[in-house]
Amino acid sequence: MRCSENKRSFSGKLKPTWCKGCTYFIFQKVLNGLLQRLNYDPLSTVFVSGIGCSSRISLYTSAFGMHTIHGRAIPVATGIRLSRSDVSVLVIAGDGDLFSIGAGHFVHAARKNIDITVFCLNNMTYAMTKNQSSPTSGFDHAGSFTPAGNQTLPLNTVEFAICCKSSFVARSTTFTPDHLEKTIIRALKHRGFSFVDIVAPCRTFNPEYFPSEKQISIVDVNETMQFDMKDYSSALQCASRCIFPSRESPAVLPVGTFFEA
Amino acid sequence: MVLLTLPYTLKITGCAGEGVICAGEMLLEALSRLGFHGAAYREFPSSIEGGYCAVTIQISDKLSYLPVNNIDCLFVRYIAAVEKEIGHCRRGAVLIYDDSSQCSEDELLALLKKLKRSDIQLIAISLIESGNDPGSKKFYSSEILGVVGRFLSIPLSNLEYTVRNRFQYKNLSTLQRNCDMVSRGYQIQQGSHYSKLPLQDKKPFEYEILDGNEAVARAAVSVGCGFFSSYPITPSTGIGNFLARVLPARGAVSCQAEDEIAAIGAAIGASFAGVKSMTATSGPGLSLMQEFLGYASMVELPLVVVDVQRPGPSTGSPAQFAQEDLFAAVFGSHGETSRIVLAPDSIGNCFNLTIDAFNCSEYFQCPVIILSDSVLGLTKGIIPVPERQDVRIINRSVVSGECKETYGESTAGVSECKDIRGELNGEEFKRYSLETAVAPIPVPGYSSVSCRITGLEHDEYGNPTDSAEMRTLQQKRRMNKLNLIETMFPSLVEWDYCTDEIDFGLIAWGITVAAAGSVVERLRSDGFRIAALYPRLLFPVCLNAIKRLQSMTDHIIVVESNGHGQYARLLKMYADVKPHSILSQTGSPILSDTLYDSCVRIVKGCFENEML
Ligand code: SF4
Numbered sequence: 001m002r003c004s005e006n007k008r009s010f011s012g013k014l015k016p017t018w019c020k021g022c023t024y025f026i027f028q029k030v031l032n033g034l035l036q037r038l039n040y041d042p043l044s045t046v047f048v049s050g051i052g053c054s055s056r057i058s059l060y061t062s063a064f065g066m067h068t069i070h071g072r073a074i075p076v077a078t079g080i081r082l083s084r085s086d087v088s089v090l091v092i093a094g095d096g097d098l099f100s101i102g103a104g105h106f107v108h109a110a111r112k113n114i115d116i117t118v119f120c121l122n123n124m125t126y127a128m129t130k131n132q133s134s135p136t137s138g139f140d141h142a143g144s145f146t147p148a149g150n151q152t153l154p155l156n157t158v159e160f161a162i163c164c165k166s167s168f169v170a171r172s173t174t175f176t177p178d179h180l181e182k183t184i185i186r187a188l189k190h191r192g193f194s195f196v197d198i199v200a201p202c203r204t205f206n207p208e209y210f211p212s213e214k215q216i217s218i219v220d221v222n223e224t225m226q227f228d229m230k231d232y233s234s235a236l237q238c239a240s241r242c243i244f245p246s247r248e249s250p251a252v253l254p255v256g257t258f259f260e261a
Numbered sequence: 262m263v264l265l266t267l268p269y270t271l272k273i274t275g276c277a278g279e280g281v282i283c284a285g286e287m288l289l290e291a292l293s294r295l296g297f298h299g300a301a302y303r304e305f306p307s308s309i310e311g312g313y314c315a316v317t318i319q320i321s322d323k324l325s326y327l328p329v330n331n332i333d334c335l336f337v338r339y340i341a342a343v344e345k346e347i348g349h350c351r352r353g354a355v356l357i358y359d360d361s362s363q364c365s366e367d368e369l370l371a372l373l374k375k376l377k378r379s380d381i382q383l384i385a386i387s388l389i390e391s392g393n394d395p396g397s398k399k400f401y402s403s404e405i406l407g408v409v410g411r412f413l414s415i416p417l418s419n420l421e422y423t424v425r426n427r428f429q430y431k432n433l434s435t436l437q438r439n440c441d442m443v444s445r446g447y448q449i450q451q452g453s454h455y456s457k458l459p460l461q462d463k464k465p466f467e468y469e470i471l472d473g474n475e476a477v478a479r480a481a482v483s484v485g486c487g488f489f490s491s492y493p494i495t496p497s498t499g500i501g502n503f504l505a506r507v508l509p510a511r512g513a514v515s516c517q518a519e520d521e522i523a524a525i526g527a528a529i530g531a532s533f534a535g536v537k538s539m540t541a542t543s544g545p546g547l548s549l550m551q552e553f554l555g556y557a558s559m560v561e562l563p564l565v566v567v568d569v570q571r572p573g574p575s576t577g578s579p580a581q582f583a584q585e586d587l588f589a590a591v592f593g594s595h596g597e598t599s600r601i602v603l604a605p606d607s608i609g610n611c612f613n614l615t616i617d618a619f620n621c622s623e624y625f626q627c628p629v630i631i632l633s634d635s636v637l638g639l640t641k642g643i644i645p646v647p648e649r650q651d652v653r654i655i656n657r658s659v660v661s662g663e664c665k666e667t668y669g670e671s672t673a674g675v676s677e678c679k680d681i682r683g684e685l686n687g688e689e690f691k692r693y694s695l696e697t698a699v700a701p702i703p704v705p706g707y708s709s710v711s712c713r714i715t716g717l718e719h720d721e722y723g724n725p726t727d728s729a730e731m732r733t734l735q736q737k738r739r740m741n742k743l744n745l746i747e748t749m750f751p752s753l754v755e756w757d758y759c760t761d762e763i764d765f766g767l768i769a770w771g772i773t774v775a776a777a778g779s780v781v782e783r784l785r786s787d788g789f790r791i792a793a794l795y796p797r798l799l800f801p802v803c804l805n806a807i808k809r810l811q812s813m814t815d816h817i818i819v820v821e822s823n824g825h826g827q828y829a830r831l832l833k834m835y836a837d838v839k840p841h842s843i844l845s846q847t848g849s850p851i852l853s854d855t856l857y858d859s860c861v862r863i864v865k866g867c868f869e870n871e872m873l
Pocket of ligand 1: 053127128201202205
């Protein structure tokens with residue numbers, strides 16, 4: 001809900017316990033700035049999160065925050081939304097939270113087109129428990145439970161979200177704050193279930209993504225690929241080719257809006 | 262003509278799909294019109310069609326009598342039912358059988374002789390099927406109603422009215438056929454066996470016929486429940502069926518969740534949003550909800566969870582009865598949680614106790630589990646329409662202020678919040694202040710301050726903390742805040758005693774109270790001096806009441822339908838009582854005759870435990 005008075009800050013009093021240089025700081029800055037600029041009212045906004053590094057964000061805001069249990073942010077957000085159409089509900093959770101333990105809930109909130117905005121802070125690992133493979137870890141990722149290399153292909157979150165009939169699906173990354181900002185605006189403005197996969201690698205456990213070791217090339221699908229984001233099958237086809245990290249070209253990160261109903 | 266004594270128990274048996282349960286429910290309706298109290302307990306197989314099916318009707322002149330007495334009159338269509346039920350029949354009971362089905366008189370006599378039950382009186386009748394269209398399954402409900410109604414000498418006009426009421430929305434030919442069938446059944450000769458119920462001359466009361474599930478749902482509506490989410494599971498589904506019809510029209514929400522975890526999660530979300538919320542389930546669902554129950558205790562949000570118990574473990578016996586979930590309700594989920602467990606002991610009480618459950622959860626800011634069971638949930642009872650003015654409603658304290666207490670029906674919605682920013686002087690709001698048992702709860706969109714909540718241990722502001730000292734203080738506060746519950750909600754403990762000089766004390770909870778009540782009466786007329794305690798507040802243990810009972814006697818008997826003696830063990834743990842247990846694991850409620858014998862044996866045999 002927008003507030004009538006002056007624009008109010010979304011920065012909380014609590015200092016984040018994230019590692020120095022964690023990509024979540026970038027996301028938090030962009031999101032808080034945007035909410036303030038778009039005149040959201042912290043007293044009518046609820047951040048809902050699960051458990052994990054990223055999920056702590058709901059404690060670091062001046063808005064209402066629910067730091068819930070692992071995997072269950074979406075059902076809680078659904079309850080808030082269904083009982084109160086007058087508050088804004090944002091879900092901010094990690095890849096393990098949304099797509100491993102909580103995957104079943106994602107399907108149904110998307111199917112039912114619950115009017116919430118879901119941000120996946122996708123760091124491709126379980127960072128809080130010190131690096132185990134997550135549903136979005138790359139093939140061969142060496143997690144502490146899979147020391148010889150994880151032999152599972154990552155879940156393509158945007159393809160999955162489209163299959164579940166989410167009405168807005170996009171991917172962005174903390175590497176490009178401008179693109180991130182534009183994507184978040186679109187997601188917030190969308191009425192219905194909107195999902196943004198935000199590739200935000202963990203500085204501690206996937207250092208390979210950070211300069212200067214290995215540069216990744218970010219490709220905006222809305223500029224480089226021919227598809228109709230309003231058309232389900234066209235969008236699905238495009239998304240299915242845009243897995244990250246892919247086995248063939250792990251250094252290419254496709255971002256953009258894939259689907260908007 | 263025999264004048265029957267009340268309570269009178271009549272059981273109609275048959276196969277699923279034959280209209281047996283429909284007949285029983287219609288009989289209950291006809292009885293209610295004559296000023297009787299009573300209940301109809303339905304038993305059906307887990308399958309939709311075929312399989313054993315029965316309805317037990319308890320006719321009484323007292324309120325909310327549940328079917329816990331032995332059978333006075335049994336109606337059967339198949340000989341197998343006689344074998345199954347004969348053990349529950351009183352001596353001299355009447356057996357009405359349909360000799361047009363597979364029951365022949367010779368066979369029946371031979372069977373009764375073999376079972377040494379020649380005391381049973383037989384009445385033969387012949388039903389003709391009253392199926393609405395030939396070839397479809399046979400449907401006997403109205404005809405059975407006619408037969409049984411004639412046996413009890415209920416006026417035919419009353420029965421016809423009942424049938425019209427029941428079938429009013431069916432097509433005309435079905436309605437006509439059923440009207441014909443009830444009078445056909447009424448005209449079947451029953452020899453000289455007709456009986457008569459004692460006339461009820463009490464002034465008619467305004468009543469409704471509800472089952473326990475519907476009573477819980479009705480109460481949730483009255484108390485202003487604004488959000489209900491659940492996942493279908495036998496035997497709790499009736500609650501969702503009712504609320505799905507009723508809540509939307511009142512501006513409230515009913516939602517079918519993808520599983521029980523989501524159901525309770527959404528209810529917790531709605532509660533954070535300032536709306537009274539509830540979820541309902543049975544044993545397997547309660548297991549799935551445990552992590553979120555711990556969360557609700559930790560973040561201190563009001564929440565009502567109904568567990569309509571059925572026997573476990575695992576999938577167990579979905580269509581049968583047990584009181585086995587007490588431990589799961591009290592101790593389920595990791596760590597030590599502060600929660601309240603209540604158990605209704607009659608259908609009418611399913612209504613009142615649900616109101617209490619909401620009030621307790623709003624007042625103490627914690628989850629409240631209502632332990633209903635399959636018999637309470639599925640038994641239709643004639644209960645007085647709950648007087649709306651008498652409903653006491655407590656609403657949580659929202660920033661800033663006290664709990665609000667009102668009387669009468671409440672509408673779903675959020676209470677008004679006062680602006681307290683001035684009072685805070687720029688300081689953060691203490692959601693978990695150590696200075697009070699519970700602090701007000703800020704509500705998004707209403708309050709002048711926000712709050713952040715977490716399942717991590719937190720300080721007074723709700724911020725995560727590693728401080729061992731703060732952890733101890735907060736955990737103590739969360740545990741101790743429930744200390745006053747017994748004093749604040751005296752109706753959660755029911756007493757039945759005449760004198761302080763007693764031979765022994767009897768404790769029962771849940772539906773077992775119904776059998777215990779009639780046993781206590783009988784034992785008293787035998788000369789025993791008994792105090793009976795019926796706690797509806799199972800946890801925290803009602804220490805004041807227990808201590809008082811302990812001061813009267815050393816001999817305390819606890820009756821319950823589980824194998825561990827779960828409530829008896831809670832009493833040992835928390836009140837240092839060493840009770841004697843009467844336990845039952847038969848899949849149906851303890852019958853009063855059985856309980857009576859058992860009590861007598863215990864008292865005479867110097868108080869040993871007993872497993873039925
Ligand atoms: S471990 Fe990784 S994801 Fe977690 S706070 Fe540190 S950098 Fe961020």
